[in-house]
Amino acid sequence: MNMFTPSDTRINRRQALKIGGLTVSVAALVAACGEDVQGDTAPGRVGYAPPVTDPPEYAVDDAVLLRTASSLEYTAIEVYGAAAELADLDASTQTLVAQLVDNHQAIADEMGALTEAAGGVAWECTNPWLDNRLIAPLVEAIKASDNPARDVLNFAVAFENLAASTHQVLSVQLTDDAAKSATLAAAMLASRHSAAIVVLTRGADGYISPALYGDGVPTDPDGVPYNFAVTDRFGSVGQAELIVGAADVNGKRTSFLLQTPAENSFVYNELEPSC
Secondary structure, three states: OOOOOOOOOOOOHHHHHHHHHHHHHHHHHHHHOOOOOOOOOOOOOOOOOOOOOOOOOOOOOHHHHHHHHHHHHHHHHHHHHHHHHHOOOOHHHHHHHHHHHHHHHHHHHHHHHHHHHOOOOOOOOOOHHHHHHHHHHHHHHHHOOOOHHHHHHHHHHHHHHHHHHHHHHHHHHOOOHHHHHHHHHHHHHHHHHHHHHHHHHHHHHHOEOHHHHOOOOOEOOOOOEOOOOEOOOOOOOOOEEEEEOOOOOOOOOEEEEEOOOOHHHOOOOOOOOOO
8 A cells, every 4th residue: 555645535424515515715816816916926925944055056166075075174163162151061071172173174174175176266264155154153052052052062062963964965966086085084073073972971871762673762860862972873964953052931942953064055166255
């Protein structure tokens, strides 16, 4: 049986009446919207939603992909800078963060050199799209959090996983072999960064996610999912959810979806740095 086909396709009398009433309503609506209708014919919007960002019609070459990779590394450095201001981190965590920042700077330098080798101009700023759509609202949510230390560490883990996913995707899109190898190495390093943060903060309890065995991911007393060093059998490139901030009257916290960069967040050759 097709899993998308209902098992019982019969229509009873009540359903028939409902369908008949719907048909009459639609017919009346169509009749009311005659050819003499004037005004804006654009689809309406219900509620609030940010305007759709159409991707620029620019060429995407190796230089663009490498500039995007560089922007992600500088954004990671910015994330760790924000983390230090948002929460009091213990000495061991501060030592680890310093090492991670050094690693991200080294990767950014390598991506910059590869960009120039590809005929582009090295990018040495954060990613503007991520800054506005993700980093800024996340920071504001964490500022109001009842547990900022937990949130900034979860933020760091999520962003390292985002970096790993992005470099993995870019390695497929790039054409230069040296650039492919560099982004794959960067993906693996970002994954190790994520694991290092989890192991430092959770110890052996954070080694392997129960999701690998088909079980649910446990949460802390506030309902925030725990992080794990090993979350998938293979490197995931899918979107990831991050829950931060203070709970509302219903006990819900702000949820963010982290996704790998697409055409509207690429750092095109035509884009001028603002940093």
